[in-house]
C-alpha cells in the first residue's frame with residue numbers, strides 16, 4: 085500500500101462557530117481559529133478540517149450555501165481566510181474545507197433563478213417534478229423533513245430536497261452544473277487549501293424515476309444511486325488529480341464492499357471515507373458489533389483503500405457521553421476511546437474539545453436547542469399529538485447540539501469562548517472541564533492525546549500495521565494487534581466500569597514486551613500471563 089501524508093496524519097475538526105469568538109458577537113470565527121493555531125499545533129495536529137463558512141442564511145449552520153465564493157459574515161472575510169491558510173501552512177499543518185455540493189440554500193441565486201420559470205436555463209440545475217395525483221411525486225422522506233418534496237406555487241411543481249426544505253438538491257445530471265462546481269472547487273484549491281471533506285457526497289446521484297419506497301423511513305434510497313461513481317471519477321479527472329490534496333467523503337449507508345468502490349486507489353474517486361455503521365447505525369455502544377464492523381471494514385479495504393476513524397463530530401453526540409463514561413471515569417474513558425481510535429486502521433479524527441474530554445449536554449427546553457434536525461423532528465412529532473415532554477426527552481441523547489456547545493477554554497464566564505452571549509449555551513460543566521485546566525495537569529486527557537499523536541509520528545505500525553482482533557466474543561474487552569515488519573503492538577482495552585481479568589493470548593505470554601502507553605498512573609505490573617484491568621483501562625504493549 086502506498087504511503088501518503090494523509091494516511092499518516094491526525095485530523096482536527098474545527099466547528100468554527102463554536103471554537104473561539106474573536107470579535108465578541110457570540111459566534112466563533114476564522115480569526116478566532118487563527119488565534120488558537122498554536123494550541124492546535126501543540127497537540128501535534130497535521131490537518132485541520134473546517135466546517136463550512138461559505139455565505140449562507142445559516143438555517144443548517146452553513147450547510148445551506150447561498151454563495152460558494154463568499155464568506156459568511158459571522159465567520160469573517162476572504163482576507164482573514166487567506167491569512168488563516170497561510171498561518172496554518174507556516175505551522176506545517178494542512179487545511180481541508182467542507183465541500184457541500186449535494187444541495188444549496190434556497191436563497192442561492194441559482195435556485196432563485198431555477199424556480200423563476202419552467203424554461204429558465206437553470207431550471208434543470210435542480211430537480212423539479214410535476215405533482216402526482218395532486219400530491220408529492222413520491223413518498224420519500226428527507227433527513228430533516230417528512231417529505232423530500234416541496235411544492236412551488238409559482239411554477240406548480242415540486243422540488244427535491246434530501247435535507248431541509250431550505251436545502252434544494254442540485255441536479256448532477258446537468259453537465260453545465262457539474263462544470264460550475266468543478267470551477268468552484270478549483271477556486272478554493274488555488275487558494276492553497278489541501279483538500280475537501282465532502283458532505284454527503286454519495287447522495288449526488290438520484291434514482292431516475294423516483295419510485296415509491298416500501299418503507300419511506302429507511303432513507304437509504306437517497307444514497308449510492310447509479311451514476312455516482314461516474315460523477316466522482318469525473319470530479320477527480322477534472323479537478324482533484326491535478327492537486328496534491330486529500331479527500332474524505334461523508335458516505336452514509338455503505339457496506340465495506342460498496343465503500344471500496346469510493347476509495348479503491350485504482351478507481352480514481354476519493355482517498356478516504358466516513359462510513360456511518362458506528363455513529364449513525366449503532367445507537368449505543370455494542371462491543372461485539374463494533375468489533376465486527378472494524379474487522380469487516382479492515383478486510384474490505386485491505387491493501388486497496390483507506391478508512392477514517394472517528395466516534396463523534398458536529399453531527400454526533402460527544403463520544404464519552406454516548407459511547408463511554410462521562411461520569412466517574414470520564415478521563416479514563418476519554419483516554420481509552422482515544423487509544424482505540426488512534427490505533428485502529430485508518431486516519432484518526434479529533435473533534436474539537438474531544439482532546440479535553442468534553443461531554444454532551446442536556447438543556448432544559450427545546451428553545452435552548454438550535455439543531456434544525458432536532459427542532460423539525462420535535463415539531464413533527466408534537467404535531468402528531470404526542471406528549472411534548474416525552475418527545476423532547478427522546479431527542480436529547482442524539483441532538484446534534486450535544487457536540488456544538490462552545491469550546492471550553494477556561495473557567496471564566498462563557499468558558500472564555502466569547503465576551504458576549506454565545507449563539508448556543510455553554511455546557512454548564514466548563515469550570516471542571518476546560519483547556520486551561522487540562523494544560524496545567526500533566527495527566528490530563530490533553531497530554532494523553534498529545535502522546536498518542538506523537539507516537540503515530542514515530543511508529544509506522546500505528547499507521548500501516550496489519551490488524552487482527554483477538555477478542556471477537558468478549559463483551560467488555562477489546563484486544564487486537566497491529567503488525568508491521570518485525571513489530572507487533574498489542575492493544576488491550578477494558579471498555580467497562582468494572583475490573584476485568586485479561587489473560588494474554590498464548591503467543592504473547594512470557595515474552596519480553598515494552599509498555600508503550602497506559603491511561604492509569606498506577607503501574608499495572610507487567611505480568612507475563614494475565615492482568616487485572618482497572619475500569620476503562622487502556623494499554624499498548626510492543627513486541628519485537
Ligand code: GLC
Pocket residue numbers: 144147148184247283284334398399
Ligand atoms: C452532513 C453534515 C450535516 C448537514 C448535512 C446536510 O451530514 O455533516 O451537518 O446538516 O450534511 O448538509
